[in-house]
Amino acid sequence: MTGAPVRRRGRPRREEAADTRDLILTAAREEFSEHGYEKTSVRGIAKAAGVDSALVHHYFGTKEQVFEAAVEVIFAPALNASKVVTDAPPDDVGERLTRFFFGVWENPAARTPLLAVVRSALTNETAAAVLRRLIASQLLRRIADRIDLPDAELRAELAAAQLLGCAILRYVIKLEPLASADPEQVIARLAPVVHGHLTGA
C-alpha cells in the first residue's frame, strides 16, 4: 500500500492526522529497533506504515527527526526515573532508582528497542547526538535537579554509567556470572553505588 491514506468519511481531519502520525511513529519505532539507525530509511518506515515517504517527511522532517521522535517513545518508560528519584525517601534514592532501571531492562519487550537505540548511538554520530540530547535534557538533568549537591550532573552521569555498563555486560556481551545473576543480587550490589554517586560526600 502506498500513497496517502484514504480519508474516511465523517472523521475530523485532526484526528485522522493524529492516527497517521501514530502509524508512522509505530513503524519508525519498529524499523529502528530491528535495523538500527544506519540501516533504517525513511522509505522503509513509510513502506512499513503503508504511507508515502512524503508523509513521513511532512509529519517528522528528516530521518534524524523521525529517529528522535521514535527514541522519545522508546525511552518513555525510562524517563520516569526522574519521578522515581523525586518520590523516593532520601535514604532510598539509590535502591529505588536501581530497582526501577532493572525493572525496565529485565522486560524483554522494553529491552529490545532500548538496546537498538544504544547500539545505534554507539555506532553512529547522529544517533549519538540524539541520545545525548534526550538523556541529558530529559533524564539526567531532571535527576540532577533533585540532587542538592555540587557536581549534581556529573554525579547523575556516573550513576548512569554504572547502570548502563552493567546493562551492556549483562544483556549484550553476556559476561558470566553477571548475565545469569539473580537481578536481586545485582540490585543489592549496585544500589549502594548509585546511592553513593547521587548523595555521597
Added chain:
Amino acid sequence: MTGAPVRRRGRPRREEAADTRDLILTAAREEFSEHGYEKTSVRGIAKAAGVDSALVHHYFGTKEQVFEAAVEVIFAPALNASKVVTDAPPDDVGERLTRFFFGVWENPAARTPLLAVVRSALTNETAAAVLRRLIASQLLRRIADRIDLPDAELRAELAAAQLLGCAILRYVIKLEPLASADPEQVIARLAPVVHGHLTGA
C-alpha cells in the same frame, strides 16, 4: 600487490613467516579499527597487507579468528590491568586500577581501536563472543583470582561495568559535563566505587 610475498634470498623461512604473519595482523588491526567487525573482510585485510587472501586463512583461519588475534593485540595494554591489581597495596587497588584504565583510554591512539572493538561487540554476536572470551578469561578472571572474596568474578564484572559505562558516556556519547571533566576528578569519584566492588563487604 597480490599473491604470496616473494621470498628474499638468504632469509630463514621461519623469520619470513613471522614477518608475513605480523604484516597481516597489523593490517587486520587497522581494518577492524577503521571499519568494525561486520564491514571488514578477509579480502580487505589481505589487500591492505599486500598478500593473497589464502595467506590470511593460512595464518589465522576464519574472519572470526583473525578478529580474535587482532583484538588480542588491541587489548594487550588493557590486559596489564590484572598485574596492576596484583602489584597494588591492598588499600590502593581501586585507585590504581581506575587510574590505569583512564591512562589507557585517555590516549587517543589506544582508544580508537578499543572503541572499534567495543562497537563491534555491541553490534555483532560473533564479535561479542570474541570479546566475552577475551575479557572473561584474560582480564576479569585474572583480577578475580586476586580477590579472595565470595563472588569475586561478579565483583570484577561490576567494577568493569562502572568503568566501561563511564568510557561509553565520556568518549562515545560525549555527555557533558562528564566528557570534558578533568580525568583526575573522574578518577577521584570512581576509584572508591571500583575499590568497593573489588574489596568491599
